[in-house]
Amino acid sequence: MRDTRATDRQQGLEVLDMKNLIAGNWKMNGTMGEAIKLANSIVDAIQSDAQLLEKNDFLVCPPFHHIVPVEAELTMAVNIGGQDCSPFDAGAYTGDISATMLKDVNCSYVILGHSERRSYYSESNMLIKQKAQMANEQGLTAIICVGETETEREAGQEQDVVATQMLESLPEGATADNTVIAYEPVWAIGTGKVATIEDITAMHDFIRAKLAEKLEGADKVRILYGGSVKPANAEEIFAVANVNGALIGGASLKAEDFVGIAKAS
Ligand code: 13P
Secondary structure, three states: OOOHHHHHHHOOOOOOOOOEEEEEEOOOOOOHHHHHHHHHHHHHHHHOOHHHHHHEEEEEEOOHHHHHHHHHHOOOOEEEEEOOOOOOOOOOOOOOOOHHHHHHOOOOEEEEOOHHHHHHOOOOHHHHHHHHHHHHHOOOEEEEEEOOOHHHHHOOOHHHHHHHHHHHHOOOOOOOOOEEEEEOOHHHOOOOOOOOHHHHHHHHHHHHHHHHHHOOOHHHOEEEEEOOOOHHHHHHHHOOOOOOEEEEOHHHHOHHHHHHHHHOO
């Protein structure tokens, strides 16, 4: 296994051994019955392998109306979160779910600014920042997603795009406790294409450096990689020093694959 952490240690660089966050974004998939079955299978697979919890924290983010029944099946080992939240707290906002409501049903995380929301619903950095602010005020950890399109990468703009998305979406008072960054290159989502290890390393190092300009304790902020993560490619990805977990779409819908990814960390 490529272990860039070991290399960094040899070079005297500080390496923080934080647990990987293995996060499943279930997106808009499945019936209630399927969601409950998936939750049960994940819990069973994790419970039968004690070492998994030493190295990983787990999170699942089902569709809103599956949160309560899924949460009832989960053990303390698996956190639950939303896939989005409103920038408002309460009131006449048809179709919205507030951070307060997520907190009320035991969510501890919320995914914000996913590229699907940025592109299909034209979510701006400003809106994502407002949502993150609400999430943090309610004690939720905001997973702020960033990532360039293929065209932007081909034009060599990937770092500028990611830096702008991240810095403009981060709320005031963001800390390592209430913020996670997920780097998901848009062209790698659901396509089977994965960024190269060199590209992932370069972008995660860049994100860490940009965070350090903005936040205290930036070295403790988890930076997840997302985009076609599978059991077969997870080991290499997790070996990158500034990768602190994965945000998983398709493979999170099969307990075996989701837990298989965690086993690679
Ligand atoms: P895939 O794992 O299906 O590529 O999706 C990644 C993603 O969008 C997670 O948020």
